[in-house]
Amino acid sequence: MATSSEAVISRLPDQAEARHASLQDATSVYDLLTIGMARRGQYAMLSECLERAMKFSFNEFHLWHQLGLSLMAAGKGVGAVSVFKECARMRPEDPSLPLLAAKVCIGQLHWFDEAEALSQTVVCMGEEAGEFLPRAYLSLGLSCSLQASEATLKADRNEFNKKALQALSKAHSLDPQDAEIAMYLALELALVRQVSAAMEPLQAALSLRSDDLHALHLLTLLLSAQKHHRHALDTLGLALSQHPDNFNLLFTKVKLEEALLGPAVALQTCEDMLQHWQSRYDVSQVSPGGRKPSIHLTLPDFQDTSTGSLSPPSVAVSRLEAALSEVSDISSTRRQGPTYIWATLERIWLQAGELFMADGRLKEAQFCIAEASSLFPNSHSVLLQRGRLAELRGHLDEAKNLYDEALAIHPTGERILGRLLVNTGRVHLGEKILRDAVQVHSTSHEAWSGLGEALQSRGSSQAPDCFLTALELEASCPIRPFTIIPREL
Template identity: 30%
Template sequence: MTSRSKNAVRSYETEIEKSREESNWKKVIELAQQLKARSTQHESLAHFLIGEGKLEAYLEEWPPLKDNIERAQRELSDARGYLTLATDEAGNKAGVALDAHLLFGKLNYSCGEYDEALKHYKLAELDTLTEKELPVRSLRIVAESYAIKGLCLEQIAVPGSSRYKQAERETEMIHCFELASDLTLLYLQKTNSPSVRAGPTLEMALQRVPILHIRGARLQNAIDRYREMLSAVESASTQALRLTLTRQLAEVLLRGVTGQVYKAPEKPAGAVAQPGTLSRRREDRTSAGLWKPRKYAGINQFVPANEFEEVILLLLVGEAMAVRDAVLSQSPEFEAERLRSLENATAVYDLLALATLRWGQLCLIVESLERAMKFSFGQEHVWRQRALAAAAAAAPTAAPAPLMHPSAATRPSGGGGRTTGAAVRAHVVLVQAAELRPRDAPLRLLGANTCYQMGSVEEGLELAEAALEIEEKEPGFMLARCYLYVGIGYQMKSQKSNSRLEKQACNDKCVKALVRAVQLDANDHLAFYQLALQYAREGLLNEAMDATRSCLRARASCAGGLRLLAVLWSCGGTGGVGGAGRALHAARLARDHYPAAEWPLWALAALQIAAGDDPDGALATGKELLRLVSAADAEAEPDALSDSLHDDTHSNRDAASIRAESAGAFRVERALSDQDSSESSRRARPPHAAQRAHAWLLLADLCLRSRRAEAAAGCVAEAAALAPYSHLVFYTRGLVHGASGEWEEARQCFQNAIAIHPTHLDSIIQLGVAYYELGWLRLAERALREAAQLEPARADTWRRLAQVLGALGEHEAAADAAAAAIELHPTNPALPLL
């Protein structure tokens, strides 16, 4: 009979222990009550179990937070009574008093009685506990006890304590939290169940140690502690914690560690393979003590060498965990969990954006945000981040100039296609993000900028005007920039149009918007630059000069302002010899500011020839330009908004090919180049082939200006080898033939250039000249009138038209054309505007 009773009690104890590990507290209480009724000698154990069950069941529903203190004081009276019974003499004899005191500390902490909690931990002799193997449930109780003791010490203020006492108290808190975090990780490793959670108390303990070290200016100690916790062997129940710790360590490294301050992690002990031995497993797991979590110590473990590697590694690992935990279902019952997982993923993506942009790794954030789309339906923040990243990745790499379309002559055949494709993708994402954020003006400005890069002027202008409408309804800090983008849109639309009335209307709207932009922000050098550029195009040189000076006052190193200053001083009526000298000075100043840019050297050489200087000096400057661009590691010009590194200096001064209408010409050139590469297996082009071709064309132009046709022909041949289907190559080759008197060959070259770029004004004018030299006067008249219609402000167009009309015997019309040429001559600079 006695043996049967003992077996029944043992069966109860086994079932109770299993239920405790599974946190099935309702069953624990029922079994404890049955045990109490069956065996009076286990009454103290039953009291402890009932008190534990009631306490844990309550805390599962109402965590031990400050907001729940009053409720805990009311509803934990039963648990307090049972635990009190377990701490009497019988409880001591039964061996449950120590655990009861530990749970009493947890109960008092939940009720806001921090001093009482510390008293119970003192009675339990928590500080003298020795390390030994503990059951899973006991591990959690001890871990929570150390965590709560540290939290109680943090809550209780000691008035009038010395610095030494405060430091001693902080050391004790850190010790408690470190023990709690180690025991927590060990407990989670032993349970290894996704249903088990650490809970708010243990999670807070895990995060408090690094925070206390940071507060005490011990940054390296905080980093080391994060690394120790992250090197613990992962289990099913530690995944959420690892994501939080990974993100926090990345934040600490991003904010406080740079350069020489950074200390790389050390290789774990035992991770180095002994000579003559082989590792049987990819990863070994080691443990430094009975209360220490197991850690990874594989010989193939990657150890970052600098803060860049560690931050990127942490965030990519964090992103993988966030994506793995993301909730894809859009059902209402999963809304809370979906929002929580999205919030975790968003925090990682924001940090990844900061890190990748800081170190120039845009491709990583773009790929990561594309992966995030599968669980970010309708989430405006993620879409906005993806739009920003896609737009940044679509910016031209050689010369990041958001307000200007890069020259067709300077784009490689393959790279241009990739850039255009990236811009199209960025535009699609920007449109979708703008729909999710109807009041986001900066996002629409970015979309307008992307459209301007693609040559979609009307669509970009529509987005810029939408942004302006938003800012005007709710005035903000972007209002001036909205007017700037609207002005640039009308400026590009004017250049794209072939109708004189439409051109004039767009020019009027452009000036109005740009004037408003400079009125709203007198320190925006970009607005002044664009206004000066517009004035110069309209022939208002005095107004252009005033705006250029304002631009340079706002930013003395503005590349566009320096270039425009040289252009304006080179105009025929701006100052004669003194103006030419000032133009040379402006070009030299630009070269000093931007030694890696090519246009200051070309402008300097062209001005040297125009000013009557030694042609050999101009050619030397041209050769310096060629050496600059031929270097594979040439740096890009840093002034991203006011100028482009590789402007098309041979294109028409107003409707320049770097503007909207160049998109079609660029597509034709790219198509021809792609077909050429598909029909024949040619060698891969050298790096910076397009830039080098541009430099050769500039050098050919300088040779022509100094009357060296043979040298110019050689330069064109070099450029043709690098960019055989560029309209500028055909145009410059036509100039060479014209300089040699080979007008039939020149005519064919100009016609080829126009076939690729129908609105290239210089090619049209030179085609008219070729017709004139061949005696085809009516064709010459037709070509020149077409050029005059495209751009009425070109003096050389009217001068050549007067020459043709005179040869035709139409003297009155010729006189009118000559008068127009004389009137426009002072406004024609020796250098193109762009």
């Protein structure tokens, strides 16, 4: 192997042979470096090393390809897409390169229009794309489906969904033995509320891969959309037996248990989720001062009576205040580690808060919301739930202000604010907000029902049509939105 003193990077024509030998030696070193670093997951460092090699790697496909893969693995999506595009320029006949770039656009960057364009380049290859052609149609279908979910205009959403169905149907016809394609075709049919039609490709997917997490979850949601909640819960039990650590499944379990068995049973599952979260992420590490941070991972129960001079309501208040003081002490300790860990914990607390509100236990709900708020004080989900709690307590002005804050951060919850405005006599403003809500969330039966109530309150003849639409949508509404199934390559 050549030493560094023998390396030749001159671009002069008479040095071509020596330069080629030096490049081969350097490539061998980088390949060994890639093997060693990849085994240790050191993709960021690997990508930095490969980037330094680019200055003498003009049109050297292998090193560019390695750089693209390392950037992709390191989560550097923008750089990875640029590199894969450069690779595709070097080898325009290779269909895998645009699809790799499309994968990054969908999974890391959410550049869905860019992913659509990249997928289309492979589709245009036709039969020359070979075994990559069904995957190109899958990528195209997912890109359009995701754009449909983001579209704010109904006409755009319908057009994207139409293109998604066409692409996914084509992918399925080209490769009926691909379980992933069949599952995503079923998901797209579910998203456009063709619930019965979605069962056929989903059964095909499960016959090919019976333990697939997303296929089992989708089957659960489809059964719940058909109001077969018991069968849905049984199916979910099967999925959890194979994927017991999946929080997405557990949130669906909570919703099904609430519908079938009531909030009290579902709260027990929330309690289990809190303990499961703690055991998985092991956040109760000893702090530098030698004391373990006191993280509340037990749902409150302020209903039991206590001995002493305090009455039960006073006990509830004193316990809540004591708990919240501890929460404020450790809020800085909690936020160590990846954000998604804490986002999951926030969702568990908010889910428990919803159940307590459904059970009429507002003190316990306040505790759970405070726990979530200590993690992400300005989260739109926290603000929405604080608004809901204020509304249940009759503090309508406070509720409206909280809903307004939540909508300023993230455009969800319009139907809640619209209904509140209608109920407090501000019918015209509530109606406007609800009309916007049904445009953005055209399959939300709550939004259509709220709009019907607004129109009915001012004697409009359009109210029955809204109520009818709400009934039709509710008949095919899953226990949780179909969009909770990830769409990624």
